[in-house]
Amino acid sequence: MSSTTPAPIIDTVPRTGPDRGWVSWAIRHLRADAMRTSDTHLHKVHLPGCDRVDLYLKDESTHPTGSLKHRLARSLFLYGLCNGVIGPETTVVEASSGSTAVSEAHFARMLGVPFVAVMADSTSPEKIALIEREGGTCHLVADAGAVYEVAQRLAEASGGLYLDQFSNAERATDWRGNNNIAESIFEQLALEAHPVPTWVVVGAGTGGTSATIGRYVRYLALETRVCVVDPEGSAFLPAWQGDASPAAARGSRIEGIGRPRVEPSFLPAVVDRMLGVPDAASLAAMRFLRERTGIHAGPSTGTNVYGALFLACEMERAGESGSIVSLVCDRGDRYELTYGCEDWLLERGLDVAPSLPVVESAWDKGIWLG
Structure with a gap:
């Protein structure tokens, strides 16, 4: 009778991602916000x-x-956390007409991560002030159609994440x-x-x-x-x-x-x-x-x-x-x-x-x- 040797288990070095303890802490904070609001x-x-x-x-x-964007912003952050792409040092970048960025800046401050909003320079001054009050940074562009590309570029340059509400809104909810x-x-x-x-x-x-x-x-x-x-x-x-x-x-x-x-x-x-x-x-x-x-x-x-x-x-x-x-x-x-x-x-x-x-x-x- 011939004997066979079982194939060995292939063990690899785990990929480095956000600390799971921090991710659990962050998700708990976002879910607590949902319970309150x-x-x-x-x-x-x-x-x-x-x-x-x-x-x-x-x-x-x-x-x-x-x-209304409070719901979307929370969902986008949860989506990023559960997909393993937001960690405690991640710079979060978004293209926005203002209201989503206000809400995202709020959640970024809650989690202690940097936030940058890319918006048209025609955005109302009140919205800009609200984003800055939440600790976010506003990057204004002359062409509203350029916000997507600029946000992607800033995220890549910082090693951060472009949340991309326009692509992810329907899948994050x-x-x-x-x-x-x-x-x-x-x-x-x-x-x-x-x-x-x-x-x-x-x-x-x-x-x-x-x-x-x-x-x-x-x-x-x-x-x-x-x-x-x-x-x-x-x-x-x-x-x-x-x-x-x-x-x-x-x-x-x-x-x-x-x-x-x-x-x-x-x-x-x-x-x-x-x-x-x-x-x-x-x-x-x-x-x-x-x-x-x-x-x-x-x-x-x-x-x-x-x-x-x-x-x-x-x-x-x-x-x-x-x-x-x-x-x-x-x-x-x-x-x-x-x-x-x-x-x-x-x-x-x-x-x-x-x-x-x-x-x-x-x-x-x-x-x-x-």
Whole structure:
């Protein structure tokens, strides 16, 4: 009989990565933040002109860092930690229009790692100040379309990590649940007259929010439809309509949403409808919302509200009952020197006056003018 010799075990020197004890400590701190701040208010807003339609605004501005991006930033850091690419000495770099960077700077300070935000030099001064207050460094560029390349280059030069929210937003968030924004919305609606909304209306910056909500409603076989509202100059709407070359878009003047290119995290197949919203109309709705409800929000919230009012009037006209949910994305005090300043608006040819009657008619009468 012949005998065989078992193949030897191949043992290798372990790769050097972040200390597991530190990673566990960091994850515990991020999860503790989630326990403290996971839920935000869901405001029910009365529309006098749309008796059949209940409008809800989920106020993401109440997060500690003041915006919807608090959820995304925490998820991106957890994604990096659990993938073994963030350690105690890692310089974290991000390309941002501001709000994500504010939240990421907050978590970087919590973990004691350096943070650099690459942003267009048109970013509101208030956002820049918030990032610096959290200990982050701001690297400003003249061309908004260059933020990706510059962020990648700075990360490589420092031996750090480019978080790349625009590619990783849809994969870093657990869309099946785990207290994501979709799960939170539906839990808060459970006892309402229309617990399964007809529409959820959101803007797209990375595309991660629409991807999460679109996947979630399909996962639970809900009839809710997702509408993405898109500002002027964004590449998302042309791409969704089938434009083969949306890369030519100039980018958005509404901070936080709309991009000059179609971001990898934007998943058009889970979006049921898109509405293009004029920039001045976004600002008119932002201003009207504050006057009527006291909710002082930023311009992307105005885009959401304008789109939600259009859909509410459409439902009212069709005799359809139901609910619509949208988001308060961030705080209006971040824009006092820009979108909240009449001179700044006039310099950019943004006249909100023609759009105010449209918003008022939709709100008070349920009639869409135009």
